[in-house]
Amino acid sequence: SHNLSDISILCNYVYLQKLELPHNKIKLSCVSHMPYLVILDASHNEISNFFEFQPPKNLKEVNFSHNRMTKMKDLSAYLSLNTLNLDNNFCEISGLEQCCKLTHLSLAHNKISRISGLDSLPRGNQLEMIEGLENLKSLQVLDLSLNRISSLSGLQNLHLLGSIDLEKNLISEIQECKHIHNLLLLRDLNLLRNPVQEQPDYRLAVVFLLQHLTMLDQKKVTAEEKVSSVNKYDPPLDVVAARDHMTHLVYQLMQPQVTLPSPDSPYPMLVLTGPQGCGKRELAHRLCQEFSEYFAHTCHTTRAAYFGEENGLDYHFVSEEDFQNMIPMFIQTLQYGGHSYGLTRDAIEEVAREGLACCVHMELEGVFSLKNSYFEPRYILLIPIQVEKYTGHLKKRGLYSQAQIDAAVSRIELYTNTNKQRPGFFDNIIPCDREEAYQMLRQAVKGYLLLEEQEEGEDNIRASPDNTSTSGQAPDTPRPGTDQAAAVVSPTSDRRPGSNVKPILPPIPTGR
Numbered sequence: 317s318h319n320l321s322d323i324s325i326l327c328n329y330v331y332l333q334k335l336e337l338p339h340n341k342i343k344l345s346c347v348s349h350m351p352y353l354v355i356l357d358a359s360h361n362e363i364s365n366f367f368e369f370q371p372p373k374n375l376k377e378v379n380f381s382h383n384r385m386t387k388m389k390d391l392s393a394y395l396s397l398n399t400l401n402l403d404n405n406f407c408e409i410s411g412l413e414q415c416c417k418l419t420h421l422s423l424a425h426n427k428i429s430r431i432s433g434l435d436s437l438p439r440g441n442q443l444e445m446i447e448g449l450e451n452l453k454s455l456q457v458l459d460l461s462l463n464r465i466s467s468l469s470g471l472q473n474l475h476l477l478g479s480i481d482l483e484k485n486l487i488s489e490i491q492e493c494k495h496i497h498n499l500l501l502l503r504d505l506n507l508l509r510n511p512v513q514e515q516p517d518y519r520l521a522v523v524f525l526l527q528h529l530t531m532l533d534q535k536k537v538t539a540e541e542k543v544s545s546v547n548k549y550d551p552p553l554d555v556v557a558a559r560d561h562m563t564h565l566v567y568q569l570m571q572p573q574v575t576l577p578s579p580d581s582p583y584p585m586l587v588l589t590g591p592q593g594c595g596k597r598e599l600a601h602r603l604c605q606e607f608s609e610y611f612a613h614t615c616h617t618t619r620a621a622y623f624g625e626e627n628g629l630d631y632h633f634v635s636e637e638d639f640q641n642m643i644p645m646f647i648q649t650l651q652y653g654g655h656s657y658g659l660t661r662d663a664i665e666e667v668a669r670e671g672l673a674c675c676v677h678m679e680l681e682g683v684f685s686l687k688n689s690y691f692e693p694r695y696i697l698l699i700p701i702q703v704e705k706y707t708g709h710l711k712k713r714g715l716y717s718q719a720q721i722d723a724a725v726s727r728i729e730l731y732t733n734t735n736k737q738r739p740g741f742f743d744n745i746i747p748c749d750r751e752e753a754y755q756m757l758r759q760a761v762k763g764y765l766l767l768e769e770q771e772e773g774e775d776n777i778r779a780s781p782d783n784t785s786t787s788g789q790a791p792d793t794p795r796p797g798t799d800q801a802a803a804v805v806s807p808t809s810d811r812r813p814g815s816n817v818k819p820i821l822p823p824i825p826t827g828r
């Protein structure tokens with residue numbers, strides 16, 4: 317750092333192996349007199365000529381960063397070079413084809429729009445790491461084929477990149493593509509002859525992660541591939557529900573006898589839906605307790621019972637193996653947070669035989685699935701209004717990991733969008749983070765049950781069979797706890813299960 321400009325005196329030091337002259341204004345012609353030079357640091361000078369000296373046979377490390385070079389030349393004579401720092405110089409990289417020992421190339425802060433010519437670096441000595449590319453903001457085409465690169469990290473900010481050729485490298489993980497996920501102009505990626513090709517569903521997974529690609533591995537990405545990849549890795553709710561429904565429909569057709577439900581006598585059900593942890597489970601529980609003569613909860617899950625949960629009451633807790641064996645019995649299932657949840661026909665029938673309606677809670681996919689079925693439940697959406705409060709509540713519960721919390725929070729939008737885009741999809745919407753959520757819920761349910769008058773003292777008034785009015789009830793409507801009721805709900809009754817269910821929910825409006 318002494319602003320040296322003339323170093324011709326060094327011409328006499330022919331045995332020099334290491335020359336460090338950063339931050340000067342030197343010219344390098346004297347290097348031609350140093351055949352044994354191994355390390356050269358001429359960074360931060362004003363050198364405009366690239367390698368303008370006779371090649372020292374063993375020159376291994378060269379630092380030319382921060383100079384004024386604009387044009388590269390063929391470096392085939394510099395056979396021993398393994399480390400080359402060219403930060404802050406060039407517009408185009410070339411001439412490295414014969415640098416067979418190059419393993420470390422730094423190209424930070426250049427104006428390079430095209431990197432090529434690195435593809436013929438001989439095997440066994442290929443680049444393992446390219447440094448400094450992150451600042452090559454104008455780079456559009458990157459050819460790093462035939463190297464030993466195993467990560468795409470460092471490319472994430474090259475927003476103008478349209479083409480990356482990494483054929484025959486060591487990329488082995490599909491997740492590496494996440495590094496280039498935000499490159500919206502990237503159309504062409506070549507990962508041929510990388511170990512990643514062996515990963516199951518490699519092509520669909522890459523097409524999913526890089527949705528702007530038009531060419532992958534020198535093959536056009538088709539519209540069908542794009543749709544299949546989204547359906548596989550982030551299926552829309554309708555697709556999840558349709559698949560679930562299809563499975564259960566097939567099994568249903570294989571069942572010896574279908575009892576519930578039937579299109580002519582819909583079985584009443586109440587479904588609470590909303591993102592996980594919004595309190596559906598407790599609310600459903602309270603409802604089933606308060607309205608125990610109307611509702612019972614019945615769902616199966618493979619998740620372990622939380623403290624205080626009871627088998628058969630909160631869920632039927634079963635092993636994953638049992639759950640899989642029961643698949644033919646389900647009318648709806650969902651994999652959520654690594655666990656399986658489902659509603660079996662048998663469980664619904666058991667509730668129905670007791671003269672009760674099912675009150676279940678589920679994620680939105682379950683609702684979509686039920687909407688495909690014969691069932692015509694009432695759907696109540698429980699939605700958090702204040703995200704921070706909801707997040708705090710999830711944390712306080714101490715049941716969920718941060719990832720689960722994030723997933724639950726991110727799904728709020730799914731619910732609100734569904735509500736916006738499909739008017740009438742939900743019968744009621746209740747802000748679940750309000751103190752009075754349960755009061756609002758029971759009010760809605762009482763509305764369904766036409767129970768208002770009963771509260772006002774008319775004890776014996778129940779919902780009419782046709783649900784059209786609450787007054788002038790048929791006096792012989794069975795009351796819970798009476799012999800008559802017992803007769804109707806007797807499990808030994810030979811009437812069709814479900815036919816004794818109280819006609820509690822008003823008919824579903826047509827056109828839903």
Ligand SMILES: Nc1ncnc2c1ncn2[C@@H]1O[C@H](COP(=O)(O)OP(=O)(O)OP(=O)(O)O)[C@@H](O)[C@H]1O
Nearest residue numbers: 592593594595596597650657658659677678679682
């Ligand atoms: N049969 C089903 N189909 C779809 N989703 C279901 C089903 N049964 C339960 N779920 C939903 O799966 C998610 C996880 O269930 P879990 O019982 O662990 O909920 P939770 O953590 O207690 O949250 P919440 O308070 O929302 O019930 C919940 O959103 C629940 O409503």
